[in-house]
Amino acid sequence: MHDEPLLFEIGSPGRRAVSLPSDDLPPEVELPALEAELARPGLEGLPELSELEVVRHFTRLSHWNFSIASNFYPLGSCTMKYNPIVNEWAARLAGHQTIHPLWPDVLVQGALALMFELEQMLAEISGMDAVTLTPAAGAQGEFVGIKMVRAYHEQNGNPRKTVLIPASAHGTNPASSVLCGYRCVEVPVGRDGCMHIADVAARLDEDVAAVMVTNPSTLGLFERDIRVIADAVHGKGGLVYIDGANMNALCGVSRPGDIGADVLHINLHKTFSTPHGGGGPGAGPVCVKKHLAPFLPVPRVLQAETGYRLSEDAPLSIGRVRTFHGNFGMLVRAYTYMLGLGGDGITRMTERAVLNASYLRKKLEPLLTLAQTAPCMHECVFTDQGLADTGVKTMDVAKRLLDFGFHAPTIYFPLVVQGAMMIEPTESESRETLDAFAGAMERIVAEARKDPELLRTAPHTTRARRLDETRAARKPVLRWRPVAAGAEASTAEGTAPTAGTGSAADAAPVAATPHSTTTPVEA
Numbered sequence: 277m278h279d280e281p282l283l284f285e286i287g288s289p290g291r292r293a294v295s296l297p298s299d300d301l302p303p304e305v306e307l308p309a310l311e312a313e314l315a316r317p318g319l320e321g322l323p324e325l326s327e328l329e330v331v332r333h334f335t336r337l338s339h340w341n342f343s344i345a346s347n348f349y350p351l352g353s354c355t356m357k358y359n360p361i362v363n364e365w366a367a368r369l370a371g372h373q374t375i376h377p378l379w380p381d382v383l384v385q386g387a388l389a390l391m392f393e394l395e396q397m398l399a400e401i402s403g404m405d406a407v408t409l410t411p412a413a414g415a416q417g418e419f420v421g422i423k424m425v426r427a428y429h430e431q432n433g434n435p436r437k438t439v440l441i442p443a444s445a446h447g448t449n450p451a452s453s454v455l456c457g458y459r460c461v462e463v464p465v466g467r468d469g470c471m472h473i474a475d476v477a478a479r480l481d482e483d484v485a486a487v488m489v490t491n492p493s494t495l496g497l498f499e500r501d502i503r504v505i506a507d508a509v510h511g512k513g514g515l516v517y518i519d520g521a522n523m524n525a526l527c528g529v530s531r532p533g534d535i536g537a538d539v540l541h542i543n544l545h546k547t548f549s550t551p552h553g554g555g556g557p558g559a560g561p562v563c564v565k566k567h568l569a570p571f572l573p574v575p576r577v578l579q580a581e582t583g584y585r586l587s588e589d590a591p592l593s594i595g596r597v598r599t600f601h602g603n604f605g606m607l608v609r610a611y612t613y614m615l616g617l618g619g620d621g622i623t624r625m626t627e628r629a630v631l632n633a634s635y636l637r638k639k640l641e642p643l644l645t646l647a648q649t650a651p652c653m654h655e656c657v658f659t660d661q662g663l664a665d666t667g668v669k670t671m672d673v674a675k676r677l678l679d680f681g682f683h684a685p686t687i688y689f690p691l692v693v694q695g696a697m698m699i700e701p702t703e704s705e706s707r708e709t710l711d712a713f714a715g716a717m718e719r720i721v722a723e724a725r726k727d728p729e730l731l732r733t734a735p736h737t738t739r740a741r742r743l744d745e746t747r748a749a750r751k752p753v754l755r756w757r758p759v760a761a762g763a764e765a766s767t768a769e770g771t772a773p774t775a776g777t778g779s780a781a782d783a784a785p786v787a788a789t790p791h792s793t794t795t796p797v798e799a
């Protein structure tokens with residue numbers, strides 16, 4: 277594999293990507309010197325390159341990315357599914373791409389109509405009454421949702437004190453609740469991985485503002501008691517928040533609004549097909565029942581006789597939660613995706629997601645230990661328990677999968693499962709791909725018995741080898757090599773690469789490894 281030099285190491289003084297007539301240029305100015313702690317010793321000036329050198333440099337680097345466009349990416353809970361290219365076409369239409377959020381409503385009727393209709397589609401799919409498209413991620417959707425829960429209770433005279441959250445929850449759930457001023461009370465999950473009414477009832481009182489349930493749960497299970505739990509919480513005046521990040525297991529089959537949800541967020545970048553990973557952008561619309569609608573953030577898209585308009589007129593609203601109206605390009609992608617599939621297609625998406633996960637679960641069951649034996653929904657969770665006698669751990673399996681060209685599943689999450697491997701194939705994958713993945717797992721499990729060292733030192737074929745994950749995260753060596761031949765790279769931390777072997781080829785930037793592969797939390 278090639279070892280890509282830094283931009284500082286290629287090019288040549290005076291080389292340019294563009295040439296401008298010199299008499300058009302403003303007079304040269306002296307740039308202020310960088311502050312000492314920002315300056316890199318040994319580095320003078322900026323790289324000087326032709327356009328072609330820059331294009332080739334970044335194109336080569338882009339080939340090192342692991343993406344859904346190149347390989348199978350079974351990262352549980354993240355839903356790394358295929359994003360039809362037609363979505364990109366729609367998002368890039370000049371009319372979508374060049375509008376500005378400060379234009380008057382009369383000039384952006386098409387965009388407002390799209391937002392209005394998308395809200396209606398999401399309301400129908402979720403069984404809710406009103407929707408905001410503003411939140412920029414699932415986590416922000418949760419924050420907005422719980423903020424509305426608080427506003428609702430305040431309006432009734434008492435914000436209440438706690439939010440009940442099952443032990444299997446996504447980490448963002450307690451974080452959002454705490455940010456809104458609530459104390460979290462953990463509800464244990466049963467041996468079957470589900471939350472049970474008795475455990476909820478034991479913690480339920482008039483201080484409970486809401487229960488926050490991910491359904492299907494992070495174990496890939498449908499919460500069977502959800503209805504009775506919702507009734508019990510409502511009976512005490514509390515509200516039900518459903519984390520619908522994984523709606524691709526429910527669409528067209530079960531509606532959160534019909535099973536007791538008062539508020540729910542949906543991740544467009546998971547279920548409704550917007551490219552994600554690597555940190556964004558996202559879109560986490562929040563759907564509410566009527567009684568929470570007055571608290572929705574502004575602006576709201578309203579339909580009037582004269583056309584669509586944005587309104588800030590909502591006296592009980594929790595206010596603005598970000599600039600403008602959300603990540604509009606993602607709204608276009610989700611809208612295009614839904615129109616492309618239609619109602620029946622969206623139902624088939626769900627059926628395929630569950631079928632694929634169930635197929636893979638059956639294929640892997642003889643090889644690894646299932647965390648839960650109940651039928652799975654869109655993902656299945658295994659553990660490394662059955663490999664205990666070989667000393668091989670989940671991390672080793674995850675690393676070895678990279679050698680077979682597969683992205684690792686989500687590992688060590690959910691936290692309630694020791695050594696978890698959370699596998700979500702998504703509806704986009706073919707049977708051949710699923711079989712190939714199961715085949716790789718079969719080989720890896722055989723290797724664990726024959727040659728465990730091979731796994732403990734994996735990966736062997738990737739650009740960066742096994743990193744010290746903690747150091748790589750806390751003290752990344754984003755190594756650059758000065759132009760002067762023979763000079764050593766220097767950083768505040770010294771020159772040690774985070775990889776174990778220390779050869780120049782192994783001293784790749786930390787970012788060269790798809791970092792979510794083995795980060796012991798869910799991406």
Ligand SMILES: *Cc1c(COP(=O)(O)O)cnc(C)c1O
Nearest residue numbers: 353413414415446448490521558
């Ligand atoms: C992904 C996910 C979230 C958070 O969504 P972000 O867009 O990453 O903020 C919350 N809950 C669950 C269950 C998720 O899978």
